[in-house]
Amino acid sequence: MSNLRRLKTIKQLSTAATLCAGSLLISVLPSTASLAEALLPSAASTDPAAIGWMAGTPPVASKLVRHADLSFYQFPQTRWTFSHFQELVPTKRIWRGAGRSSALVNMPDSAIDGIEFVPMNSESTMTWGQMLEATFADAALVLHRGNVVYENYFGATSRETPHISFSVTKSYYGTLAAMLIEEGRLDEDKLVGDYLPELEGSGFGTATVRQILDMTTAIDYSEDYTDPKAHVFDFARAGGIFPKGDYDGPEGFYAYLSTLGKKGEHGKAFSYRSVNTEVLGWLIARVTGSNAVDLMQERIWGRLGAEEDAYILIDTLGTGWAAGGLNATARDHARFGEMMRNNGQWNGEQLLPKSVVDDIRHGGDKDKFAMAGYTTLPGASYRNQWWIHHNANGAFSARGVHGQTIYIDPTAEMVIVRLASHPMAANANYDGVSLPAYQAIADYLSKPR
Amino acid sequence: MSNLRRLKTIKQLSTAATLCAGSLLISVLPSTASLAEALLPSAASTDPAAIGWMAGTPPVASKLVRHADLSFYQFPQTRWTFSHFQELVPTKRIWRGAGRSSALVNMPDSAIDGIEFVPMNSESTMTWGQMLEATFADAALVLHRGNVVYENYFGATSRETPHISFSVTKSYYGTLAAMLIEEGRLDEDKLVGDYLPELEGSGFGTATVRQILDMTTAIDYSEDYTDPKAHVFDFARAGGIFPKGDYDGPEGFYAYLSTLGKKGEHGKAFSYRSVNTEVLGWLIARVTGSNAVDLMQERIWGRLGAEEDAYILIDTLGTGWAAGGLNATARDHARFGEMMRNNGQWNGEQLLPKSVVDDIRHGGDKDKFAMAGYTTLPGASYRNQWWIHHNANGAFSARGVHGQTIYIDPTAEMVIVRLASHPMAANANYDGVSLPAYQAIADYLSKPR
Known part of the structure; x- marks a missing residue:
């Protein structure tokens, strides 16, 4: 080479x-x-x-x-x-x-x-x-x-x-969320959709807070970096971390989350997907106001x-x-x-x-x-x-x-x-x-x- | 009304x-x-x-x-x-x-x-x-x-x-420039073009450093805010302070300065033009490296x-x-x-x-x-x-x-x-x-x- x-x-x-x-x-x-x-x-x-x-x-x-x-x-x-x-x-x-x-x-x-x-x-x-x-x-x-x-x-x-x-x-976000659970402000057994109606119809809606925290959700989200159409690039462009280019989906991290579906069963395996942490950030915002x-x-x-x-x-x-x-x-x-x-x-x-x-x-x-x-x-x-x-x-x-x-x-x-x-x-x-x-x-x- | x-x-x-x-x-x-x-x-x-x-x-x-x-x-x-x-x-x-x-x-x-x-x-x-x-x-x-x-x-x-x-x-910039003059690193009597060959052909080229500092240059630069084509808007868009929009001139504050001509005679009157201070910033950069x-x-x-x-x-x-x-x-x-x-x-x-x-x-x-x-x-x-x-x-x-x-x-x-x-x-x-x-x-x- x-x-x-x-x-x-x-x-x-x-x-x-x-x-x-x-x-x-x-x-x-x-x-x-x-x-x-x-x-x-x-x-x-x-x-x-x-x-x-x-x-x-x-x-x-x-x-x-x-x-x-x-x-x-x-x-x-x-x-x-x-x-x-x-x-x-x-x-x-x-x-x-x-x-x-x-x-x-x-x-x-x-x-x-x-x-x-x-x-x-x-x-x-x-x-x-x-x-x-x-x-x-x-x-x-x-x-x-x-x-x-x-x-x-x-x-x-x-x-x-x-x-x-x-x-x-x-x-840092996980530690904050764990604090909120300890304080009784966030319930790890509740569903994401219970807190965030905006995500109820998405793949995250039926995941528990605990599954989000431990990344055991099953989300239809591709991190295949060799595929220019992988979700990860659209996520970055939705948030402006990457230049928007020809991306024409919803604007902002959270709006993008609601476009993602489910693939498989929540809670079965560790599956590292960064979008879980965005959900966590949104949960923290929602319960703390x-x-x-x-x-x-x-x-x-x-x-x-x-x-x-x-x-x-x-x-x-x-x-x-x-x-x-x-x-x-x-x-x-x-x-x-x-x-x-x-x-x-x-x-x-x-x-x-x-x-x-x-x-x-x-x-x-x-x-x-x-x-x-x-x-x-x-x-x-x-x-x-x-x-x-x-x-x-x-x-x-x-x-x-x-x-x-x-x-x-x-x-x-x-x-x-x-x-x-x-x-x-x-x-x-x-x-x-x-x-x-x-x-x-x-x-x-x-x-x- | x-x-x-x-x-x-x-x-x-x-x-x-x-x-x-x-x-x-x-x-x-x-x-x-x-x-x-x-x-x-x-x-x-x-x-x-x-x-x-x-x-x-x-x-x-x-x-x-x-x-x-x-x-x-x-x-x-x-x-x-x-x-x-x-x-x-x-x-x-x-x-x-x-x-x-x-x-x-x-x-x-x-x-x-x-x-x-x-x-x-x-x-x-x-x-x-x-x-x-x-x-x-x-x-x-x-x-x-x-x-x-x-x-x-x-x-x-x-x-x-x-x-x-x-x-x-x-x-703040004027104070810094005055310090550099006091230290002998910047000569108030020299021409902008002496320090910045990039501006030699522009309206600033024949102005002295002192005229820049005291805003007595005569620059063909419009700050008529009722005119959407006024220079001031292009300046803001050249630098990205305003969104670029359909601006297609040179990029960056300094490249924009070089597009400006002279109008009148330097040193005759106080004429508040913000672009003078950008020249000053460039002068400071040049003499300090x-x-x-x-x-x-x-x-x-x-x-x-x-x-x-x-x-x-x-x-x-x-x-x-x-x-x-x-x-x-x-x-x-x-x-x-x-x-x-x-x-x-x-x-x-x-x-x-x-x-x-x-x-x-x-x-x-x-x-x-x-x-x-x-x-x-x-x-x-x-x-x-x-x-x-x-x-x-x-x-x-x-x-x-x-x-x-x-x-x-x-x-x-x-x-x-x-x-x-x-x-x-x-x-x-x-x-x-x-x-x-x-x-x-x-x-x-x-x-x-």
């Missing part, structure tokens, strides 16, 4: 698979190590700062990154885009609140970059630093017992830069002592993109992760009931999850929009395409945040290096020193 | 006159008082919070405010838009910097709302509070000797909400101890809208104003040379200014993108359409910030109530108490 051909393939995979993907590309390629060697340009050769995307006043044509022509979603432009979405599309601010940010004590451990691990399906070792490079990391942060033992930024991302988190957003973004500000962001405002991509009607629109700094995601690790406690306040975290950590139905065939996540489950690894350390995580994660390891008292701009969407393509690296840091931090 | 007809007229005036206006509507109506009574809906009846623009998930059609259909620029939707631009168009963040915000000591004086004054061309009195209502204020703040003696918010604007400042933006927005962050915003990030509207190529795109909170504008009042000092640091403030306070050419016929600003001048009132108190101000101002009164040791969403663009329409009100507060604060 020529280099040009390879790059084109990657671009197609990237553009196509980005939006909502769980891990549909899992088995496309045999092993992560060979993939990286065979196909991918390096992080160094695609460094957005070195390339100078959007530099110059105005930038020359070859350095432009634009929404209208979809170049914002092509690799390597994405290495700039992912920390500059505010400059490309309308966004809604999520205020950090007044006053000082909460303290994150700095206790850097210079040994971490060199910590070695063996990737899945590999015989040679790799270091933490090499993993970050191989996964096109833009930000990496490790908390141990709440202290910052590792923090590093790359490319176009700095400590203060909100970076797109894609499906990590889902875990507000909207999920404002609720996130009130209940989470404004109470974390965040350092920076976050922001969320919105559709043309102002609705936040529940499935993937949150932009935040690594440090602020780390605060959220640390709050989760501490069973909802943060700065002496109980931001959410311990029972909500317990429920997430307990996990979802492993058998239903197994039916989806995630080979890099054996024995895992999905609950309240979180991934539960069910490993020895009881780890659970928020995961977003192109390498975003908040990885929480209660046993190692560790939280890892990685924000990235990997050219391939599905994490499954680089879980083989990421997950063993997280475990190696957990092991290192767990050793008596 | 029927109410409907009145409203339509106001809408036309508003939409048309908004973009860049100095005070072209000055003599449209005989007196502000009669205008307000005859034509305008009240602030209360157009309260955006009460109307509920964009409330609901998703909002019903009648509550939608949209960019594509220009409803974002119609009154009374503007009362929501002016503090929600980030949700409508791409914007660029101006980071507040790390750490705590600088202190603004609260010393509220409850008498201020009731302070009376006599509007221009009027015999009856009005109070400060009534003036704020009559001018559709969204935020009002008075500093005396650096302490907050008055602070109030209305409509859709809160203490933490960045609000569009329109041409107040120009004064950076861009004016980043420079504003580095030299001003990031050093003020601002409470909130600001943001600026950008064109489709990422260029900040120098003439009017800055969105910031009243409190952060007040910090900037107080720094100017203190001759460039702030928090023990000299953010800009005293000579820059001296030069602004000394003012521009009054005779050239007088030729423009601003009846509400007799004896005033314009220097470095600031308005100098040349009144007994030596006041100078930043002014933006629809009622934005930072008004600095060195004698009274006072800074006033008002952010507003008046249906009429040109300040001249309500200077008659605004300026006497500012003077009344100055007089009140100057009295021994």
Whole structure:
């Protein structure tokens, strides 16, 4: 395969698979190590700062990154885009609140970059630093017992830069919904149609809130990224995340949801479909009489002592993109992760009931999850929009395409945040290096020193 | 005139006159008082919070405010838009910097709302509070000797909400340019064409930097808002501030500038044309090798101890809208104003040379200014993108359409910030109530108490 051909393939995979993907590309390629060697340009050769995307006043044509022509979603432009979405599309601010940010004590451990691990399906070792490079990391942060033992930024991302988190957003929404269930404001056994008459005739109408939360609905919704007519593209165009083009369906995330039918039986298997999270956002709005973004500000962001405002991509009607629109700094995601690790406690306040975290950590139905065939996540489950690894350390995580994660390891008292701009969407393509690296840091931090 | 007809007229005036206006509507109506009574809906009846623009998930059609259909620029939707631009168009963040915000000591004086004054061309009195209502204020703040003696918010604007400042933006850019002149990096006597070969063939090419700064260029640029073919609309569409529609000229603020010719002789008269400030932004970018927005962050915003990030509207190529795109909170504008009042000092640091403030306070050419016929600003001048009132108190101000101002009164040791969403663009329409009100507060604060 020529280099040009390879790059084109990657671009197609990237553009196509980005939006909502769980891990549909899992088995496309045999092993992560060979993939990286065979196909991918390096992080160094695609460094957005070195390339100078959007530099110059105005930038020359070859350095432009634009929404209208979809170049914002092509690799390597994405290495700039992912920390500059505010400059490309309308966004809604999520205020950090007044006053000082909460303290994150700095206790850097210079040994971490060199910590070695063996990737899945590999015989040679790799270091933490090499993993970050191989996964096109833009930000990496490790908390141990709440202290910052590792923090590093790359490319176009700095400590203060909100970076797109894609499906990590889902875990924030899932946590909010779980809070509302705990408070008795949302009933997990009720049907979506009971709350949202607008969706009564759609495939979602007869699904329970619980099935939405755990992604066990059976919706006629295609995420086949090789099919230009797949639903996923119309969804993105309905919301304005992609340019509208010749799309002439209903406008806005929610109107689009009502066009989707059912395919199969709800509740039988885990089936990762981002549209479930949009339904969840709508449910949150309906039962609170507000909207999920404002609720996130009130209940989470404004109470974390965040350092920076976050922001969320919105559709043309102002609705936040529940499935993937949150932009935040690594440090602020780390605060959220640390709050989760501490069973909802943060700065002496109980931001959410311990029972909500317990429920997430307990996990979802492993058998239903197994039916989806995630080979890099054996024995895992999905609950309240979180991934539960069910490993020895009881780890659970928020995961977003192109390498975003908040990885929480209660046993190692560790939280890892990685924000990235990997050219391939599905994490499954680089879980083989990421997950063993997280475990190696957990092991290192767990050793008596 | 029927109410409907009145409203339509106001809408036309508003939409048309908004973009860049100095005070072209000055003599449209005989007196502000009669205008307000005859034509305008009240602030209360157009309260955006009460109307509920964009409330609901998703909002019903009648509550939608949209960019594509220009409803974002119609009154009374503007009362929501002016503090929600980030949700409508791409914007660029101006980071507040790390750490705590600088202190603004609260010393509220409850008498201020009731302070009376006599509007221009009027015999009856009005109070400060009534003036704020009559001018559709969204935020009002008075500093005396650096302490907050008055602070109030209305409509859709809160203490933490960045609000569009329109041409107040120009004064920030003018201050930056004056700093660069002081530092010897920009030569006020050089021609625009010397720095920007791209503009050599345009009407700007033979203007000096000083003429750009003081708006004494003679450019063939129409701001006749009753003419749908006026340049001002193409400028807005070139930059994406207005939807592109059938505009097919060059894309971006700067490319548009190069299409403008000369009309008359540079340097003869004050002629308020917003495009001058875009040239200024380009000059700043060229001599710094950076861009004016980043420079504003580095030299001003990031050093003020601002409470909130600001943001600026950008064109489709990422260029900040120098003439009017800055969105910031009243409190952060007040910090900037107080720094100017203190001759460039702030928090023990000299953010800009005293000579820059001296030069602004000394003012521009009054005779050239007088030729423009601003009846509400007799004896005033314009220097470095600031308005100098040349009144007994030596006041100078930043002014933006629809009622934005930072008004600095060195004698009274006072800074006033008002952010507003008046249906009429040109300040001249309500200077008659605004300026006497500012003077009344100055007089009140100057009295021994």
